[in-house]
Amino acid sequence: MNFLYFILTGAGLLLASPFIFLRALISSSFRDQIKKRTAGARSLPKLNNTLWIHASSVGEVRLAKTLIEGLFKEGESRPIALSTFTPTGYALAKEEKLPNVFMLPLDFPIWLNLVFDRIQPSQLVLIEAEIWPCLLRQCKTRGIPVIQVNGRVSEKSVQRYGKFPAFFLWMVESIDSFSMRSQTDADRILQLGVAKEKVLVSGNIKFDVNYIPTEGSSRQELKTAGMVLVFGSTRPGEEGPIMEALVALQKELPNLIGVIAPRHMQRCREVEDLIREFKVDYTLLSQVYDLSGWKGSILLVDSLGKLNSFYKCATVVYVGGGFNPRFGGHNILEPAGLGKPVLFGKYMNNFEEEAKLLLQSGGGIQMQSEEELHPLLKRLLNDSEERLKLGQSAEKTVKGNSGALRRNIELIRSKQLA
Template identity: 35%
Template sequence: MRHGPFHDWRNVVYLLYDLLLILAGLGLIPYYLLRGLKYGKSRRGIRDRLGLYAAGHLAPLDGRKVIWVHAVSVGETRAAVPLLEGLRRAHPDHAIVLSNVTETGHSIAAELDCVDLCLFFPFDISVVIRRVLGRIRPELIVLVETEIWPNFVRLAHRRGIPVALVNGRISDRSYPRYKRFRRLLRPILDCIELYAMQTELDAERIHDLGAGRDRIGVSGNLKFDMGSPVFETGETDLFRTRLGLVPEQVLLVAGSTHDGEEELLVQAYRACLESNPGFRLMLVPRHPERTPEVAGMITQAGLETRLRSQCEGLPLDAETILIGDTLGEMLKFYDLADIVFVGGSLVPVGGHNILEASLLQKPVLFGPHMNNFREISRLVLFARGGRQVNDLSDLVRVLNEMLAHPEQRERMGRAGKALLDRHAGATDRSLELLSVLLERRG
């Protein structure tokens, strides 16, 4: 006797999940249309997310086996670059597909020569995922960090497509929440054939949530393998001139900032200007759409703003704060910086990747809320490649100290880069684990 579709409680859960996503999509589609119009990708982004690819869009995949790598946003995409390059070298006949959720991540992905096709990740609705998997037909799916979408994972598994998680991590903040839904998570985790986790603690946590120990390995953190971008001296000088900066000015670039942080950074800037008239500040909000809000706050503080998108080379005076309102230029901003502050850390967001500053040999500052990057922040502090500040007064004190001692800034930058060099190797370990899955598939 055949069981009805609702015999298994999980079918009911997936049905409810689909319904919730469909309802959410009624609001998300207009949202993505508005964002896409701003960044010039409106129709393309929505079509990708619905799995409705234009004629010829998937042509780079014709007649080729496919490896699909998914990285949610900028940080995960940059971390995945050495892995993508390694997959290209090891499997030159395969087509490499890279998908992202955010426009910022997609803008980085579109610049990569090692990728054959960049897509926006589809809505995780069963009918959409079935359509997408049927069109792309990947031989292997690689998820970067904790991008586990239930329908995507289970329907790929049902088609016999191996799914691997690389650079896996379970943050201090996420772990208790995941544990509450362990019963729902376990069937999804059973569909993933490989977990290449960053640390032993991450490995223990994913096992506690339901992943089989025989599927778990510790590969290290891909972020330590990021390749240094090459900026020509002339290009950097031209960019600095375009922003209105002169060599004797000392620039603090505050990247990936969130609501509540920009105001503290502006206050710290004004406090440091008293004894450091050559000090300048650039704010780069994590979400560019917050630019008007950030600019309004600066104006209320009695200062002026200059948008990176509107810079015309006019000298940057002490009363003007730069705002990075463009996509995909964070490393260019960091390259100009004398000091880097990484946001999401003075407010309880969990922090962002501080190794991007170390990659460019820049001294990095960050706040106390680094639970998403607990191991990285510990290593950077131990290596003396960065400083942690607890609040506004601490930030002012440390900035004044670093502004007064350029040799300290240079020493911290070198120490951060040396840390990266010492911990490299996660890419090779991850590639070895992935090669086993591909051989098994073959």
């Protein structure tokens, strides 16, 4: 199976190389990404006995930050290296000044061997759902223990991997422990054939994240006596209904501020064009030097890693990605942990346990369609008592489900090489 995978991967890279070359000629950002990916860990100092943590994108990097801080607090003495897959994840990890950050190279021995030689890992920790066959086979060959923490498996993944069970079991053979975030995720990984003794439920580390934003300059804080609606991690197709609701609400509540933060920064130009269609004034966050003195009504967040500070000052929060099953929702625990009323869509397959808990506690409201956005927001903006009740329930839910961080740190310690 190893040989077949390497042959197919190599053939795929050869076939794709003309398209990669053409895109690199056209796009400077893609060239930069290719450069970082092929460089791998070469920019890092030579390390030894390293705890290697891999986090795919922004959400996983935030979780990795919590894990790394917890490990150091508990006395972790090994050097830690953090790899990411997406450019946005890499940018956030660098901005947060996390240790020894690099982009994961392509899943092929030529590039991965250089990483192993550079950082000399003694353990690999995978965040949530990242499975790279060659990376895992290299760990098995080198005798490096592997743990998946905060593991999640969607129903879609069960259906996809279920068609090729032998291939899936070959891929994950090198993983020693699957620390799953919920019983539902554990049942799904067992359904795919993973041995029961490898699977445990440790809870969701996202409940342990400190959602209070780091204190920064007062220039970075939104100061207003009015109410603030924050639309976080928005996806294609959502900004239209958001703008319709926001414009209508601002006619009724002139001091209302709307903050829109697309999930991916490269979509900001597209969202700008849409906002212009409504013939309203707006401001890009990157153009505001002193946010504390800003007097606008619509702010488009075009800078990475700023969303949580806007959640802090929000009156009501809408978290995007829940109206398309392809996206599966985004992190509703961030605003919930800050005691904010949270609205989200019906497709929360990537955050189904979190959504279930918030709904059960009365800390969140799930919408069936975008048409519900305006009437729901209007109701909440006009009912401070309901907002307070929702926010308190949300915060209580987050605090009441903490503890996974400690359990996963204990697991990492128990599985490291002697």
